[in-house]
Amino acid sequence: MKKGLIIALLSCTSYMYSQGNCLIYPEGSNERKACELAHQRENLKQGSRESQIMFDSILKINPNYAWAYMEKSVAYLKRGLITEGLRLLDKAVELEPRYNLTYRAYWHFQNRNYKLCIKDLERFYALPNAFIYEMTPGGDKDMRILLGMSYAKLGNYEKGIETIENCLKSYKREEDFGLTDYHTLGMLYVKNKQYKKALEIFDKQLKITEDYPDSYYYIGLAYKALNKPEKAKVNFQKAKDKFLDGYHIRNGYLCYKVYYLDVTNELEALTD
The missing domain is CATH 1.25.40.10 (Tetratricopeptide repeat domain)
Known part of the structure; x- marks a missing residue:
């Protein structure tokens, strides 16, 4: 899906820019130091012991760095350690809901917790600065499709259908469809x-x-x-x-x- 891939890339770029532009923080501040250390993770394999140690170091310097909690959670979630992963992701959502609610909703959906998926996505789309074309982590499906399926899984087929219909109506070209x-x-x-x-x-x-x-x-x-x-x-x-x-x-x-x-x-x- 061309649109999905483009939007996913744009979303990631926007997010990484807001987290990675260290110049927005005062020189010598803990926020600046943590941000500069975060750039070094590009040289480490995702989920490796070294990367996890680095995230711990980043959070020791700046315990309110939402990006580090989110990145640290990925290794746990992908290895099936859902409780540990969601605990870290909860902290990321607490600090920056706009950038982390949909990722947490995705994992709730994957683990069949449709109530929590709906709760996160309804909260996300109610945000004044929410990005309506938010995609799943792989960029292949609109999060509104997951929201519709979650309604349906809880027995509300009408709400699920309405949600997906509205999602598909928002697309402008055939190429936009997944x-x-x-x-x-x-x-x-x-x-x-x-x-x-x-x-x-x-x-x-x-x-x-x-x-x-x-x-x-x-x-x-x-x-x-x-x-x-x-x-x-x-x-x-x-x-x-x-x-x-x-x-x-x-x-x-x-x-x-x-x-x-x-x-x-x-x-x-x-x-x-």
Whole structure:
């Protein structure tokens, strides 16, 4: 997604500039010393023991340096030490919510804590200086998509659909859409029993990519609900074929993941 990558880079650049411009601090101040030391981390591998020691040194000089808490948390979160990572990230959010709320929300989503994800994202988008096109850390998905999925996971499909619809309406060009954004909306339409709308959205999804087996699975479910078993069977078979294709797109998020067994079960049920 061109826009996602550009925005992610712009977001990172803006954030690193605000944290890394040491000249904004008085010469000789602890803030200036901590900032100058932070620049040295570019020579260290992320998550290494040396980098963690450096972050501790930075925080000893300036215990209110939000950037250092956030960076220190990354190693813990990526290694599955969620409690330790979030404890550090909580401090970063406390000090600078604008730059850290969405990152914490992302980890809440990944760990299926949808209530806290919603809480962080609602707080973020209510900020007067919030950047509306905020992306996930990899730059592949708009955080508003995660917000919509979080509403849906808590049973509020209408709110989830509305959130994602508004997100997609804000895009100006086809190139702005993520690889599976239409899929996510179509999936929620199926969950909300709006099957005809789901099929309309999946038509758009397939114009972006035909390599996502999950899409064919949900198209199959929509046709099945509309009492069109032959069309349902065709799409379940396409989903099965895509799963067997080593180049298919995999679901990188933990929300409504489709498995190969789900597809074969549907096929068997229609065959019987």
